[in-house]
Amino acid sequence: MNTFMNNKSWTVQGKYVVITGATSGIGLAAARELAIRGANLGIVARDEAKANEVAAQIKAMTGGRTTVDVFLADMASQQSIRQAAADILAVCPRVDVLINNAGAMFVSRKLTDDGVEMTWAVNHLAPFLLTTLLLDRLKESGHARVITTASHSHKMAGKGIHFDDLHAERLYRFPQKSLGGPTIRYAETKLANILFTSELARRLQGTGVTAHCFDPGLVATNFNSNNKGWSVRMTMAVMKLFSRSPEKGAETMVWLADTEEISGQNGGYYTDMKLTKPSVPAESIEAAKRLWEISEEQTRFPKAD
Template structure:
């Protein structure tokens, strides 16, 4: 990974931080994307300490705000001409029915729409790489997911499982479709299920609700370092250099459900997403 530039979203904690540390340890120049400056500075120093590398920097980017994503992409493009790996790791589980800055249901907005925009804004820089890679962190929760095209904001039927599973299925359909659109290029796109990982996902940031439950369940979960292994594998391994549009778990390619392989849904979601982010592509 020497002389490779890697961007990791959601890098201030959990799997994003663990992924950043390991890739920096392997010689990559890591861009840690965080939404909060204070947390970014702390995570940056921790990443330097644990990796032993100074070749790490942070940039601000809120995946729930398309204006912030555009500023992030423009800031990156003003400094760099190439991006070797984009790891779309940031994610949220919302206990309540909440919305992003632009009015998307929070989980679909952050987990899918924000990363859809970021990827498309940086696609030319990925194409400039010797072998660009897009790595999307999905979840096995996709198996109970459905894209509710008639009600993507889930106004009629919101619950945490419906919202999260929809967003994770969207990650896979996005991976499938971007792989089709990049076919014949030097850029691959793959996605993964990290396993049941102990992170702050699902803990209410304001009230702390959920922390006690997580503390009780901690022995049964993977650590962020363990959960980051598939993302690191897809970002670095020569074994998957020519593999694209696939889903991985424990560094192995896995079959997908019929819904996750639905080409019509993948195209329909792409066109809807493209319409939503079009004003921010300029």
């Protein structure tokens, strides 16, 4: 039986939540809180040992009342994401909430095995691919939600995504050691999270599935720890002084997964549990449509096996 008798009864208790990036920071804090609220979890992670440890901790914390499944995927590899999606579809008869949260920034330009610039691959194409692969299961689950972790830093992308520099060759030519290029690239991917959410929402209209994204604020996590060098370490150390805790950063994510208040809303960007206006480029329907088409091409979706 569909657990959603009507639109007034949404709560995350008893629902199945697939979440990426739950081995650290905001995602880990959210996974714990969602389990406390009675959700069952599917953790998608690249590090098996870390994910199993998180799963064991959460199960112990809830006295075994929560199911925590682990699915392995490196978000930088489309093949790996496809495998994880297939595993989820094989194991999970329903997916009520999908949280696209894994993300990173790369100070040096790298390409993935798929030939895509790494920040774009992990922060934007991975959520796009995982969501599209799980979309039918989300629809079958009745009312369902797709939640994506965006950022206030999308505003640093300026006038919008440089569609003529998709692999960020120009952007990374900023002076060496400058955070300018990589920071703008990161901002573009967070802008992509918002545009993806709005286009997904338009495509989902009338299906019972809704899409939402949010800004967690500045949060003290392991973010940027993949980048080496004293300047990165110094920057992160200083930023941590002004950062909120992972639990506070996870608040809006947990709220979006659990609240009844957003029933009827679709495609919004939230900050501190409030619908917020993003930048002007983040509201472009044309850019959102273009991004969707490019993302389909870049993930060769639907893929002929």
